[in-house]
Every structure is written in C-alpha cells, then in structure tokens.
Amino acid sequence: xxxxxxxxxxxxxxxxxxxxxxxxxxxxxxxxxxxxxxxxxxxxxxxxxxxxxxxxxxxxxxxxxxxxxxxxxxxxxxxxxxxxxxxxxxxxxxxxxxxxxxxxxxxxxxxxxxxxxxxxxxxxxxxxxxxxxxxxxxxxxxxxxxxxxxxxxxxxxxxxxxxxxxxxxxxxxxxxxxxxxxxxxxxxxxxxxxxxxxxxxxxxxxxxxxxxxxxxxxxxxxxxxxxxxxxxxxxxxxxxxxxxxxxxxxxxxxxxxxxxxxxxxxxxxxxx
Amino acid sequence: xxxxxxxxxxxxxxxxxxxxxxxxxxxxxxxxxxxxxxxxxxxxxxxxxxxxxxxxxxxxxxxxxxxxxxxxxxxxxxxxxxxxxxxxxxxxxxxxxxxxxxxxxxxxxxxxxxxxxxxxxxxxxxxxxxxxxxxxxxxxxxxxxxxxxxxxxxxxxxxxxxxxxxxxxxxxxxxxxxxxxxxxxxxxxxxxxxxxxxxxxxxxxxxxxxxxxxxxxxxxxxxxxxxxxxxxxxxxxxxxxxxxxxxxxxxxxxxxxxxxxxxxxxxxxxxxxxxxxxxxxxxxxxxxxxxxxxxxxxxxxxxxxxxxxxxxxxxxxxxxxxxxxxxxxxxxxxxxxxxxxxxxxxxxxxxxxxxxxxxxxxxxxxxxxxxxxxxxxxxxxxxxxxxxxxxxxxxxxxxxxxxxxxxxxxxxxxxxxxxxxxxxxxxxxxxxxxxxxxxxxxxxxxxxxxxxxxxxxxxxxxxxxxxxxxxxxxxxxxxxxxxxxxxxxxxxxxxxxxxxxxxxxxxxxxxxxxxxxxxxxxxxxxxxxxxxxxxxxxxxxxxxxxxxxx
Numbered sequence: 001x002x003x004x005x006x007x008x009x010x011x012x013x014x015x016x017x018x019x020x021x022x023x024x025x026x027x028x029x030x031x032x033x034x035x036x037x038x039x040x041x042x043x044x045x046x047x048x049x050x051x052x053x054x055x056x057x058x059x060x061x062x063x064x065x066x067x068x069x070x071x072x073x074x075x076x077x078x079x080x081x082x083x084x085x086x087x088x089x090x091x092x093x094x095x096x097x098x099x100x101x102x103x104x105x106x107x108x109x110x111x112x113x114x115x116x117x118x119x120x121x122x123x124x125x126x127x128x129x130x131x132x133x134x135x136x137x138x139x140x141x142x143x144x145x146x147x148x149x150x151x152x153x154x155x156x157x158x159x160x161x162x163x164x165x166x167x168x169x170x171x172x173x174x175x176x177x178x179x180x181x182x183x184x185x186x187x188x189x190x191x192x193x194x195x196x197x198x199x200x201x202x203x204x205x206x207x208x209x210x211x212x213x214x215x216x217x218x219x220x221x222x223x224x225x226x227x228x229x230x231x232x233x234x235x236x237x238x239x240x241x242x243x244x245x246x247x248x249x250x251x252x253x254x255x256x257x258x259x260x261x262x263x264x265x266x267x268x269x270x271x272x
Numbered sequence: 273x274x275x276x277x278x279x280x281x282x283x284x285x286x287x288x289x290x291x292x293x294x295x296x297x298x299x300x301x302x303x304x305x306x307x308x309x310x311x312x313x314x315x316x317x318x319x320x321x322x323x324x325x326x327x328x329x330x331x332x333x334x335x336x337x338x339x340x341x342x343x344x345x346x347x348x349x350x351x352x353x354x355x356x357x358x359x360x361x362x363x364x365x366x367x368x369x370x371x372x373x374x375x376x377x378x379x380x381x382x383x384x385x386x387x388x389x390x391x392x393x394x395x396x397x398x399x400x401x402x403x404x405x406x407x408x409x410x411x412x413x414x415x416x417x418x419x420x421x422x423x424x425x426x427x428x429x430x431x432x433x434x435x436x437x438x439x440x441x442x443x444x445x446x447x448x449x450x451x452x453x454x455x456x457x458x459x460x461x462x463x464x465x466x467x468x469x470x471x472x473x474x475x476x477x478x479x480x481x482x483x484x485x486x487x488x489x490x491x492x493x494x495x496x497x498x499x500x501x502x503x504x505x506x507x508x509x510x511x512x513x514x515x516x517x518x519x520x521x522x523x524x525x526x527x528x529x530x531x532x533x534x535x536x537x538x539x540x541x542x543x544x545x546x547x548x549x550x551x552x553x554x555x556x557x558x559x560x561x562x563x564x565x566x567x568x569x570x571x572x573x574x575x576x577x578x579x580x581x582x583x584x585x586x587x588x589x590x591x592x593x594x595x596x597x598x599x600x601x602x603x604x605x606x607x608x609x610x611x612x613x614x615x616x617x618x619x620x621x622x623x624x625x626x627x628x629x630x631x632x633x634x635x636x637x638x639x640x641x642x643x644x645x646x647x648x649x650x651x652x653x654x655x656x657x658x659x660x661x662x663x664x665x666x667x668x669x670x671x672x673x674x675x676x677x678x679x680x681x682x683x684x685x686x687x688x689x690x691x692x693x694x695x696x697x698x699x700x701x702x703x704x705x706x707x708x709x710x711x712x713x714x715x716x717x718x719x720x721x722x723x724x725x726x727x728x729x730x731x732x733x734x735x736x737x738x739x740x741x742x743x744x745x746x747x748x749x750x751x752x753x754x755x756x757x758x759x760x761x762x763x764x765x766x767x768x769x770x771x772x773x774x775x776x777x778x779x780x781x782x783x784x785x786x787x788x789x790x791x792x793x794x795x796x797x798x799x800x801x802x803x804x805x806x807x808x809x810x811x812x813x814x815x816x817x818x819x820x821x822x
Contacts, residue, residue: 061719063719098364242726
C-alpha cells in the first residue's frame with residue numbers, strides 16, 4: 001500500500017512524544033493528576049510494553065486487542081474508561097471496582113505505571129498528526145456518489161443497512177486498514193458480516209447477514225433488511241460463508257479516488 | 273420446607289371442629305417432619321452415589337464421574353423442564369461454582385470468596401459468609417471460587433488470599449481460618465477441597481507467579497496441617513534434577529482443581545498445572561517433574577505412590593488441571609480399575625489407577641504440537657519447532673487448551689466419557705523475564721489470529737475402552753462449562769453463548785435447551801428435595817434451578 005505515507009507515523013509519533021517530554025518541566029507526578037507523563041520516551045514505551053505483556057496480557061491479550069471472553073476491552077482504540085493519561089494511570093493503580101480489572105500491587109512504583117500509560121498511548125496516535133494523500137471532501141462526494149458506498153453503509157443516520165455503520169470508523173481503523181478494507185474486503189471480515197444461507201423448515205432458502213449464530217439458533221438479515229430467526233434443529237440446511245459481500249474497489253476507483261475515500265473514512269470520528 | 277407446611281397444618285387444626293381436628297392431626301403425624309440438615313459422615317461421602325438426592329462434594333462422588341442415579345428427569349420429559357428459582361449472586365463476577373446440597377440445604381460459593389446457604393427448594397437464604405480479602409490480591413485469571421467441601425457439620429472453603437476456612441454449616445460462623453500460603457508471594461486458592469477420611473485435602477493456585485506447588489491435608493477439627501506434598505521435588509529428592517539450576521524453586525506446578533479418591537486403593541489422584549514460567553522453557557531445562565502430571569498419593573501420609581507426566585517440559589501452558597474420572601475399563605478382555613483423562617494438551621488418556629500404568633491415548637481435538645503418544649510410555653512425540661518464539665508461532669491447542677479445568681463426565685449406563693473440547697489455534701510468544709516474588713512469571717503469552725466464531729467446539733463422547741470419539745455435539749463459541757450425567761439417560765452441560773442444555777447420553781441428540789443469556793462457566797449438579805429432582809447451573813452471576821412441573 002504505497003499510497004499512504006505511513007512510514008512517517010513512527011517519526012511523527014516520536015516527535016509528539018519528545019515534545020510532550022520537553023514541555024513538561026515539573027518533577028514526576030506522584031498521583032494520577034494530569035501533570036503530564038514524564039515517562040514516555042521510546043525506552044519507557046518498551047519497558048511499559050514488557051510490563052504489559054507480563055502483567056496485563058493474560059486478559060487484554062498479547063496484542064492489547066482485548067478478550068471478549070473475559071470482558072477485557074481492546075486498548076488499541078478509543079478507551080471507554082479514561083480520556084487522559086491521569087485517567088489511565090488511576091485505573092491501573094486503583095482498578096475498576098466490580099470488574100475483573102484489579103489494582104496493581106501496591107509496591108509497583110508510579111514510574112512503572114507511567115511507563116505502562118506511555119505504552120498504552122503508543123498503541124494509538126493523534127489522527128491530526130497523520131498526513132494523508134487524499135482529500136476528505138472529495139472522498140465524501142465519492143461515498144455518496146460514484147462509489148455508491150451509502151447504498152450499503154450508514155453514516156450519521158444516512159445510508160443503507162447492508163454493511164457496517166461507519167459514523168466512527170476512523171477511530172478504530174488506521175488509513176492502512178481502511179485501504180485494505182476497500183481493495184481487499186475479504187482480508188478480514190467481522191463474523192457479524194459473514195453470511196448464512198438457511199433452508200428453513202418451510203423449505204424456503206433465505207440468505208442474509210449473520211446477525212447472530214450460537215449453539216442452537218441463527219439470526220439473519222436478508223437483502224430486503226428483513227430479520228429472521230431459526231432454531232438450528234428445525235432448519236433443513238445451512239451454509240456459512242466467511243467472505244465479504246462487499247466488492248473490491250481496487251479496479252473500480254483510481255488510486256487517487258481511493259486515497260480520497262480513505263481520507264473521508266479516516267475523518268469519521270466522534271466530534272471532539 | 274415440609275417443616276413449615278406441617279406447622280401450618282397444626283396451627284389451622286386448632287381452630288377447626290373436633291372431628292376435623294382429629295383428621296388434621298392424623299395427617300400431621302403422618303407427615304414426615306425432618307430438619308433440613310444432618311451431619312455428613314465419611315461413610316456418607318464414600319457412599320454418596322447411593323443418596324443421589326444430595327450432592328455432597330464438588331464432583332458428586334469420590335470417583336468424580338458426576339453421574340447421578342436420579343432418573344425422574346429423563347430423555348422423555350426433559351423438554352418439560354421449567355425454572356423453579358433463581359439466586360442472584362450480589363457480587364458481579366464470573367460464577368464458576370458447583371453448589372453442594374445436603375438434606376435440602378444448598379451451599380453456593382460466590383466471587384470473590386463468599387459462601388451462602390439457601391433452601392434448595394426455593395433458593396431463599398439461611399445465612400451467608402463474606403470473607404475479608406486484602407486489596408492487593410495476586411490472581412491470574414479472575415476472582416473465582418468453584419465450591420466447598422463438607423464433613424460433619426463443617427464446610428471447608430478456599431479463598432483468594434490462599435486461606436482455608438472452616439465454616440459452620442448451620443450458621444455460617446467461622447470455626448477456623450488458616451493461611452495455606454502467603455498471597456503476597458502469588459499464592460491463591462479457588463478450588464473446592466476434597467474430604468478424604470478425616471482429612472481436608474486441598475490444592476493451591478499461582479502457576480503464573482512462580483510459586484512452588486503442593487497438595488496439603490488439614491485436620492478438619494483444628495485446621496492444623498497434617499501433611500504437605502510438594503509437586504516439585506526439593507534438592508536430593510527424585511526428580512529435582514529435571515529442573516536446571518535453581519528453577520525448581522519457582523517452577524509453578526500448582527494444583528488448582530479438585531482431585532478424586534479411591535477408598536479401596538486408598539489413593540488420592542490429583543492433577544498438577546504448568547511449569548513456570550509458562551512459555552519460556554529456557555530457564556528450566558529438563559522434564560520439570562511433577563508439572564502437568566497426575567499424582568497418586570497415599571491418603572494418610574501424602575506420599576507419592578505413582579505419577580504420570582502428560583506434558584514433559586511444557587512450554588504451552590497445558591496444565592493437567594482436569595478432574596480425574598475413576599471408572600472401570602476393559603483392557604484385553606479384562607476389567608481393570610481405570611482412570612480417564614482428557615488433557616488440556618489435546619490427548620485423551622486411560623490408565624490403570626492401581627499401578628499408574630499407561631493404557632492408551634489418542635487426540636480428541638486438534639493437536640499440532642505432538643504427532644502422537646509413545647504407545648508404551650504415553651510420552652508425547654513432539655513436533656519440532658512448536659515451542660513459542662519471540663516472533664510468535666501458531667500451535668494447537670491454544671493456551672486455553674483442548675479442554676481445561678471444567679469437569680468432564682462419565683455415564684455408568686453408556687460407559688462413555690464426555691468432555692467439552694475446543695479445536696482452536698493460537699499464536700504463542702516467548703519473552704525473557706526475571707523472577708520477582710509476587711509478580712507474574714509467565715515468559716510470554718498468546719493471541720488469537722482469527723475470530724472465536726471461526727473455531728470449532730463440541731461436546732465429545734469418548735469410548736474409554738478404545739479412546740475413540742463416538743459422537744460429538746457442536747457448540748459455539750468455545751465452552752468452559754462442566755458436564756453432569758444422570759441415570760435418566762441425560763448429559764447436562766452449558767455453553768459460553770449462554771445456553772443450558774441436555775443431550776441424549778447415548779446418541780448425543782439435543783433434547784432440551786434454554787437460553788440463560790450469560791456465559792456458563794460452571795458445571796451443572798442435580799439433587800432432589802421431597803422426592804422431586806432438580807438440576808442447577810450457574811450462568812453469569814445467577815444460579816438457576818430447574819425441575820419438572822409439580
């Protein structure tokens with residue numbers, strides 16, 4: 001994916017980190033007050049990562065992408081329980097009551113927790129620091145026009161139901177990932193968007209998105225947006241397809257159009 | 273419950289005419305009035321299968337078959353089960369409890385380390401015990417407690433701060449509370465103890481913190497420790513040289529599930545967990561005895577009579593933390609005292625439990641780390657290049673295992689062994705770590721490279737005489753529910769997608785299911801009150817009890 005200057009990201013990230021370091025001038029904060037994180041050099045991030053892999057990965061995953069089974073959230077996207085360095089620090093130090101998120105041992109030094117904060121922050125980036133080749137406004141016109149994305153995808157209440165809702169897609173996906181989704185939609189398909197072809201007890205074949213599948217039942221939405229539920233032991237047959245129903249846009253749009261579309265999608269995030 | 277009804281009858285009798293009063297009194301005297309709890313002797317525990325109305329230990333009986341002789345609920349009427357009551361656990365966490373029932377009283381453990389006694393017919397509370405815990409617990413995998421043991425009038429409970437607590441079954445009063453090991457050093461306790469004769473036998477957790485594992489026995493009257501058998505031999509003892517350098521000191525090998533007991537052979541059988549650090553074996557070269565093993569211990573002394581190591585020098589966290597099922601098996605036309613074991617490492621094994629002799633073993637789920645077992649010794653034949661790496665390598669079973677701690681079941685009617693199994697794959701990583709007391713010591717970790725729904729899971733029935741899979745019932749995604757079988761021809765279990773269900777033990781056919789809406793991480797148990805059979809399962813934070821229409 002040569003279209004996106006992604007190679008600049010680590011440099012930009014490091015520059016941001018160093019600037020933060022230079023701006024902070026007081027001593028290391030001893031409580032989780034928002035005085036800025038002094039432990040956020042590349043070295044600190046590496047130490048934080050090692051600590052994370054050792055102490056946190058059992059629940060949050062070795063890649064910090066969370067674990068639905070234990071209810072541990074993905075830490076690589078927008079955090080739901082903290083919006084600042086101090087907030088992350090406090091959660092690690094104190095835990096979240098009534099959940100499996102326990103506080104760290106009392107003898108773990110604050111510096112270690114700040115290094116952990118630095119690592120968790122390193123999993124994200126400031127979207128404003130990302131320089132994209134495309135033009136978001138041109139991408140928006142494509143989205144609702146030539147590319148016809150809105151026939152399947154909804155953004156802020158406008159569009160179709162036959163694809164993922166995209167109002168905040170820029171928060172969870174990098175420009176690289178968005179480009180992959182456009183040109184190679186089968187590369188990674190969320191199970192929610194797999195399709196099922198069900199032959200019901202009435203002998204009628206119905207095909208649709210896999211809204212839900214469990215040990216005993218399936219639920220689909222067909223092309224007419226009709227919702228159907230079936231008991232597995234009553235249906236005659238069902239087939240599952242783990243590929244995407246979205247066409248590849250590799251040949252449908254030019255490289256610059258794809259860049260524009262990525263820029264638009266990347267701009268779709270919660271209003272700050 | 274009957275007691276209350278009887279009192280009501282008597283009270284009404286006082287206000288009615290004489291002839292009717294006589295009749296009522298006659299009825300009252302004909303009604304059996306029994307208090308709701310009688311002490312549990314060792315003899316009752318040995319013969320637990322013959323009082324199927326009670327579920328008096330974690331696995332139901334000492335052989336851990338989880339096979340109940342209750343047959344009111346059977347293959348014909350199980351689809352008429354209805355919910356009788358639900359008990360809401362007040363602390364939000366994952367319920368892994370298997371309640372006990374003794375003469376109409378149910379004892380339910382709760383997260384983090386609490387215990388409640390309820391009327392087994394209504395789910396209404398008699399008393400509760402809330403264990404005080406320190407704030408800085410060292411636990412690897414959640415605030416869990418799986419159940420209690422009972423002897424006489426006393427319940428015995430493990431706690432997350434690695435204590436063993438004795439609690440009066442009538443009141444919830446604490447009789448004694450002893451520290452089994454220091455929690456600050458990474459020790460914790462989650463499993464139900466096992467009563468063996470006049471001893472409380474109990475294990476320890478902490479395999480992710482570089483502990484040195486052991487199995488303990490305590491005096492039920494005083495809490496005094498009677499014996500301790502380390503699962504890692506000390507210097508000068510056989511097997512210590514299977515650990516390079518001083519690695520034995522922090523080699524893990526915990527004992528975090530409940531074992532089984534054979535009263536005739538007088539042997540305790542108990543599984544051991546992973547060597548530590550879990551995923552980096554470089555610092556502990558050798559077989560690492562007795563990690564990932566089954567130990568057969570003398571009941572009176574704790575002396576090791578025999579052992580079998582399933583996964584020598586494990587680097588994938590394949591704990592042998594499974595409940596050993598003791599059942600007779602046929603070997604070359606002869607019936608022998610067998611032990612059945614579906615291991616986290618993906619192989620199903622059978623043994624002669626008197627001698628420890630390996631009979632046979634075959635994979636029962638997807639296995640890529642070993643190509644098979646040596647037919648004589650049972651030692652795995654490793655596939656080269658399957659150890660975790662710094663870059664990551666895909667291996668089956670994944671870290672959670674082909675199965676794990678959740679109880680398997682066995683039916684005396686079908687002769688089949690039932691296990692929840694998972695055909696998954698995971699990327700394993702190795703990291704270098706120094707041991708620090710009380711800190712995690714795992715040497716790596718893992719991550720899934722596919723969504724959970726892409727994997728296959730099933731309840732599998734295995735013929736222990738052939739080690740072949742007879743049938744499977746697919747479930748999704750993977751399950752961590754245990755299994756209970758009944759003389760009604762049923763297999764009860766649950767799934768992570770929140771169902772509780774019954775299968776035909778012979779065919780695997782689905783007979784009944786109910787969506788409880790939250791993950792099932794516990795094993796079902798069954799009991800009877802007033803001659804009516806019930807079946808109980810924990811799902812999410814709720815304990816549900818089902819029965820037939822009255």
